[in-house]
Amino acid sequence: MIDQPESNGTTLRDAEPGILAGSAHPLEVDARTAESLKLWVVLSRAQAAVSAHVAADVQRSGLTLTEFAILEALYHRGAMLLGEVQRRILVSSGGITFLVDRLVAKGLVERQECPSDRRARYAALTPDGEALIARIFPGHASMIARAVSTLSAEEQQVAVKLLRRLGRGAVALAREDVNEGG
Amino acid sequence: MIDQPESNGTTLRDAEPGILAGSAHPLEVDARTAESLKLWVVLSRAQAAVSAHVAADVQRSGLTLTEFAILEALYHRGAMLLGEVQRRILVSSGGITFLVDRLVAKGLVERQECPSDRRARYAALTPDGEALIARIFPGHASMIARAVSTLSAEEQQVAVKLLRRLGRGAVALAREDVNEGG
DNA sequence: GTCATGTATCTTAGAACTGAGAAGATCATG
DNA sequence: CATGATCTTCTCAGTTCTAAGATACATGAC
Numbered sequence: 353m354i355d356q357p358e359s360n361g362t363t364l365r366d367a368e369p370g371i372l373a374g375s376a377h378p379l380e381v382d383a384r385t386a387e388s389l390k391l392w393v394v395l396s397r398a399q400a401a402v403s404a405h406v407a408a409d410v411q412r413s414g415l416t417l418t419e420f421a422i423l424e425a426l427y428h429r430g431a432m433l434l435g436e437v438q439r440r441i442l443v444s445s446g447g448i449t450f451l452v453d454r455l456v457a458k459g460l461v462e463r464q465e466c467p468s469d470r471r472a473r474y475a476a477l478t479p480d481g482e483a484l485i486a487r488i489f490p491g492h493a494s495m496i497a498r499a500v501s502t503l504s505a506e507e508q509q510v511a512v513k514l515l516r517r518l519g520r521g522a523v524a525l526a527r528e529d530v531n532e533g534g
Numbered sequence: 535m536i537d538q539p540e541s542n543g544t545t546l547r548d549a550e551p552g553i554l555a556g557s558a559h560p561l562e563v564d565a566r567t568a569e570s571l572k573l574w575v576v577l578s579r580a581q582a583a584v585s586a587h588v589a590a591d592v593q594r595s596g597l598t599l600t601e602f603a604i605l606e607a608l609y610h611r612g613a614m615l616l617g618e619v620q621r622r623i624l625v626s627s628g629g630i631t632f633l634v635d636r637l638v639a640k641g642l643v644e645r646q647e648c649p650s651d652r653r654a655r656y657a658a659l660t661p662d663g664e665a666l667i668a669r670i671f672p673g674h675a676s677m678i679a680r681a682v683s684t685l686s687a688e689e690q691q692v693a694v695k696l697l698r699r700l701g702r703g704a705v706a707l708a709r710e711d712v713n714e715g716g
Numbered sequence: 717g718t719c720a721t722g723t724a725t726c727t728t729a730g731a732a733c734t735g736a737g738a739a740g741a742t743c744a745t746g
Numbered sequence: 747c748a749t750g751a752t753c754t755t756c757t758c759a760g761t762t763c764t765a766a767g768a769t770a771c772a773t774g775a776c
Contacts, residue, residue, distance in 0.1 A: 381675045384687055388679040391690050391697070392584060398701035399581040400624055402574060405704060416762080435724060442582055444764050449726055451763090471724045471771045493563045497570040502703025505566055507696055508573050514685060514693045515573070519580035521684025522587060598732080617754060626734050631756055633732090653741045653754040 405499040413488050418451055427485045431476035460484060587681040595670050600633055609667045613658035642666060
């Protein structure tokens, strides 16, 4: 976590990427591009702000955000191949090995062989892991609800629609680039 | 970056936190909370997806995202105290020392004494640093505009308003918690 | 069969941080 | 001016993760 969490009340203050009036440099982009830059900034800051809440909550159970994401995925989806978990929580292949190792050491997760493919392994919750996630998930959920409660239910629905489209669009664009560039 | 970027076309696929139909467990939260959880998931995924574009772009100049954020802040705001930069780009106090050291080693940034407070140091762009950021910023800006172009200009404005309020609200809530808890 | 290619996980080195605390400077107060 | 509280940066050990390659298995063409 970032230290000096309050200092002078300007932590996480509004972005104002400096492109606007009062900048040390003249305007360099048109208004439309400026709005896109602002979107990128507020998107990152909102995510960081909510993430700080979630991380603090999860940390009280002795878990990192990423560890919790794995437990939650296994809880709600059942056992999954390591590669599936990896793509779902967006870490590298080395990262998923590292994380599952750590959860195994904590006794929360176990590896299981895959009968149809001897390269692959399942990750599955142990009884301890299932008990832990079942115990903390409800509080976790209401904690998130509180963290985003600045938006009304209707506004949250609008935000979900826009963000889902934004995310999907960015992923699709990245795939296009890969296909054209490679 | 995460490897296996395409594999089976389901990377970054839609979240569906597993709380809905077909889950291995019964519904555990009400619809309102489920929508908040979904907001948290799509927020994180959208941020990650756009961030991947930005990081790839910036990496072509031999910079990390965080290094670029520092250069951009100094470019648009002029020299800043290390603590100001730290709060602006959201890293730890150790992190800002580390990052500025690295930018100094690259010849892009220099430290300057603060005449009114001998504890403090300014970070300022060197001519090389200024030339670099001036050269890459326009392309960077249009690259971001492209990454978020799935949303129309009007939708981007709506998203900015909602995300700004969401971020501010979450930060305010965190401060409340600190004041009550400490 | 066997060869080439692709896939799934693991290993390793090291990059990019965080967190705790030290050291020095400043500020507020009596 | 003391004295203590608070900043500001820096140090350093440790954590979390990435990238690249290794290993082992699978799959399809021949």
